[in-house]
Amino acid sequence: MDQPLRIVIAKPGLDGHDRGAKVVARALRDAGHEVIYTGLRRTPEQIIETVRDEDAILLGLSSLSGAHGHLFPRICETLREHDMGDVIVFGGGIIPEDDWPPLFAAGVRALFGPGTTSEEMVEFIATAVKRDDAGVGHGAGWHWNQSA
């Protein structure tokens, strides 16, 4: 295993369920990465401060509340404003497919819904860190094509 990657798993907004986020954190841990979990109900600013202080290269956002359309792009924008365009953002939870295009356009590189295998997430991460256009600073562009 190469150097472990530092990944922040965050729960933005008001929803209070983090079983999914914890399962993802655990799966990424078992894949050899160092996962920093933020806990529930974080604001975009708090999440960005965590990514900065922890020097993370990937940020996974989990949302089940329906507020992803507002929160995810706001987090992407704030990362760019703070010169953290190299951070790779991905998301998951309950996110209807109709909502995907604007999130990809905002710089989110993958969206994983229920039924996603941990292998697929790990594969996405391995692929994304090898690309030079995966950081949120590159805006719309490449994104992971879901197998499911």
Add this chain to the structure above:
Amino acid sequence: MLHEWVDHGLRIAVLAVDPSSPRSGGALLGDRVRMRIVDDADRKDSVYVRSVATRKTSGSVPLVVREMAFCLLHVGWDKVVIETVGAGQSEVRCAAVADRIVLVEGPARGDGVQAEKAGLLELADAVIVNKSDLDGAQRHADELRESLHLGHEDAPDVLLVSALHGTGVAEASSMLLTLEQSTRAGRARWRERLLSHHERQLLEHSKFDTLLSSIEEGLMSFDDAYAQLRNGNE
């Protein structure tokens, strides 16, 4: 305690260590979740929290933490708090990196003999018994005091604290700020530092992972692999 220190005008950096998986090498770093002071708009600029995984090192604190601490002090943080992984009785590696060792205990840690056993307790510069709101905390503190006084003239303080209710936190915070470094960890400190440097040298050997796999797959004997490691990098 972070609240107390920050309100006294100090800027505090926290290096929170959690274990890496011995199987996958990954880690779940969850110490931030409960350190909500980083969300406090008035105080967050006076606190820096960084999670650290032990990676391949043994013991409760990787050596790199010492370098991180010096770096943080150099750029202007007043104090660096190193939170180790949950430490067992014999876990004294923290002496290699920290100037002062504070042992945090809880009630219900077994019978009175536990306080008499050798180990980390002997190196502590201060002992805090947390969860003083629970039964048995006072008794455990008494046992610890008794044990510590048997061994030394200058026995470290044993303080009762309840993080849940906040009792004793102010006293503990100010006590830690004036804590003198005791002399009893002197030799142990150098011993642990030597050991951790030696371990790091082995871990940084360019063939470490290859040799490990060779032993695992039965391609090489343990003794041959160890001999190669000891010979250093070619």
